[in-house]
Amino acid sequence: MLGFAIGVPFAILRVYGGRLSRFLVDIYVWVYRSIPLIVLLFLYYWGIFPIIFGVKLSAMATSILALGTRDGAYQSMIFRAALESIDPGQMLAARSLGMGKWEAVRRIILPQALRIAIPGWTNQYAIMLKDSSICFALGVLEILTRTRYVTISIGSYFIPYLVAGLLFIALTYGGTKVFNIIYEKVQIPGLIGGK
Amino acid sequence: MSNGNVILKVENLKKSYNNKVVLDGVTLQVEKGITKVILGPSGVGKSTLLKCINLLTTPDSGKIWLEGIELTDPDVDINKMRQRIGFVFQEFNLFNHLTVLKNVMIGPVKVKKIPEEEAYKIAAKALERVHISKELWNKYPAQISGGEKQRVAIARALAMQPSIILYDEPTSALDPSLVGEVLQVIKELSDAGMTSLIVTHELHFALEVANELLFMYGGKIVEQGPPEELISNPKHEIVKKYFASIYTRGR
Numbered sequence: 001m002l003g004f005a006i007g008v009p010f011a012i013l014r015v016y017g018g019r020l021s022r023f024l025v026d027i028y029v030w031v032y033r034s035i036p037l038i039v040l041l042f043l044y045y046w047g048i049f050p051i052i053f054g055v056k057l058s059a060m061a062t063s064i065l066a067l068g069t070r071d072g073a074y075q076s077m078i079f080r081a082a083l084e085s086i087d088p089g090q091m092l093a094a095r096s097l098g099m100g101k102w103e104a105v106r107r108i109i110l111p112q113a114l115r116i117a118i119p120g121w122t123n124q125y126a127i128m129l130k131d132s133s134i135c136f137a138l139g140v141l142e143i144l145t146r147t148r149y150v151t152i153s154i155g156s157y158f159i160p161y162l163v164a165g166l167l168f169i170a171l172t173y174g175g176t177k178v179f180n181i182i183y184e185k186v187q188i189p190g191l192i193g194g195k
Numbered sequence: 196m197s198n199g200n201v202i203l204k205v206e207n208l209k210k211s212y213n214n215k216v217v218l219d220g221v222t223l224q225v226e227k228g229i230t231k232v233i234l235g236p237s238g239v240g241k242s243t244l245l246k247c248i249n250l251l252t253t254p255d256s257g258k259i260w261l262e263g264i265e266l267t268d269p270d271v272d273i274n275k276m277r278q279r280i281g282f283v284f285q286e287f288n289l290f291n292h293l294t295v296l297k298n299v300m301i302g303p304v305k306v307k308k309i310p311e312e313e314a315y316k317i318a319a320k321a322l323e324r325v326h327i328s329k330e331l332w333n334k335y336p337a338q339i340s341g342g343e344k345q346r347v348a349i350a351r352a353l354a355m356q357p358s359i360i361l362y363d364e365p366t367s368a369l370d371p372s373l374v375g376e377v378l379q380v381i382k383e384l385s386d387a388g389m390t391s392l393i394v395t396h397e398l399h400f401a402l403e404v405a406n407e408l409l410f411m412y413g414g415k416i417v418e419q420g421p422p423e424e425l426i427s428n429p430k431h432e433i434v435k436k437y438f439a440s441i442y443t444r445g446r
Contacts (some may be wrong), residue, residue: 021258028444086290087286089284089286089287089288090288090290090291091253092284092288093282093288093289093290093351094290095274095277096249096251096252096277096280096281096282096284097277097278097301097302097306097351097355098274098275098276098277098278098306098307098355098383099274099305099306100300102272107273107301107305108290108292111292112291112292115292124441131252162225188291188292189335189337190335190336190337190338191291191335191337
C-alpha cells in the first residue's frame with residue numbers, strides 16, 4: 001500500500017511534472033533500486049531513524065517502511081510505463097475541450113493507465129511478498145521467523161520449510177488471483193490490445 | 196465583411212522548430228457562419244497552424260483573437276477559451292475508456308459543469324446531428340468504425356457549443372469508403388451555419404463546402420479567395436501546380 005502511495009504520484013510527476021520533479025524522482029528510483037533490501041533494513045533500523053531522526057522504530061515498522069519505500073521506486077517505474085503507453089492524442093483532446101493539465105491527467109490519463117498497470121503490479125506483489133521474508137533478519141514475526149522457531153522446537157528442517165514454501169505458494173496464488181479478477185472486472189473493450 | 200462578425204482573427208503568426216521555420220507570418224480571419232478551407236501540399240505547416248490557434252502548440256510570435264478576446268495574452272485563461280474552440284483531430288483521439296455517450300458528455304459535465312440531465316440532452320442532440328444512432332451510444336471507441344469514431348469526435352466538439360470548429364485533416368486517417376460519411380456531416384454543420392476552419396486534402400469537398408479557400412505554402416498563406424476564383428484563375432505558380440497535379444491524379 002505504501003509502495004502504491006509513493007509509486008503512483010511519483011510516476012505522474014516523472015511523466016507530467018517539470019524538470020526538477022523528474023530529476024528528483026529519478027534520484028529516488030536510482031537510490032532505492034541500487035540498495036539491497038537487507039542493507040536498507042539495517043540502515044533504517046540502526047542508522048537513519050535512530051541517528052538522523054532520533055526515533056527508535058520497531059522492527060515491524062522499519063520493515064514496512066523499508067519494503068514500502070523500496071516498492072515505491074519499482075511501482076513508479078511500472079506506472080510510468082503505463083502512463084507513457086497512452087497516446088499523447090488523449091491529452092491533446094482533453095486539453096482542447098478546456099481541461100487543465102492535471103484535470104486531464106485525473107479524468108483521462110489515470111483511468112486508462114491504472115488499468116494497464118495491473119499485470120505489472122501483480123508481478124510486483126508476488127516479488128514483494130517473498131521479499132518480506134528478509135525482514136526475518138530484524139526478528140519480525142513473519143513466516144520465515146516462525147518457521148525457524150518451529151524447526152528449533154521440533155529439531156527437523158524439512159517439514160517446517162516445506163510448509164513455509166507451501167504457505168508462500170498459497171499467498172502468491174491468492175493474491176495474484178485477486179489482482180487478476182480485478183483486472184478482468186475493470187477491463188474496457190479495446191483499451192488493451194485486442195481484448 | 197464587417198469587423199463585428201469576426202470570430203477568429205490570426206495576425207502574423209510565427210513558429211519554428213529547431214531553426215526550421217514552419218509558420219512564417221500567417222494572417223487570416225474567419226467570420227461568423229463562414230467556412231474556410233486551408234489547402235496546400237503536405238508539410239507546409241497547415242496542422243501546426245491549427246494547433247497554434249488554440250495554443251495546443253505555442254506560437255513563437257503573433258496574435259490570435261477569438262471573438263475579440265486575445266488568446267495570446269498571457270493573462271487570458273486559455274482553458275476557458277479552449278472551451279469555445281472545437282478541435283477535430285486527424286486521429287480522432289476519442290477517450291478510450293469512455294463510451295460514445297460519455298465521450299460527448301464529459302466536456303459539458305466536467306468542464307462546463309452543466310448538470311447531468313441537461314448535458315445528456317446536449318450530447319444526444321450532438322450525436323443526432325452527426326448521425327450516430329442510439330445503439331452505438333454505449334459502445335466503446337474500439338467497437339466502432341473509423342468513420343463513426345470521427346463523427347463521435349465531431350459530436351464531442353459540438354457538445355461544447357463552440358464558436359468555431361477547427362478540423363485538422365479529419366478524413367486523412369480513414370479508409371476511403373468511410374470518408375464520405377464524415378465529409379457529409381461536416382458539410383451539413385457548415386451549411387447550418389457552424390463557423391469552421393478546415394485543413395483537408397479532399398479538393399472536391401473543399402470546393403463544395405468552402406466559402407473561401409486559403410492556399411498555404413512555405414509557412415504563409417500565398418493566395419486566398421472564393422473557390423471558383425482560386426481554382427479557375429490561380430495567380431501563383433505553386434497554386435497552379437498543386438491543382439494541376441491533383442487533377443492529373445484524377446481526383
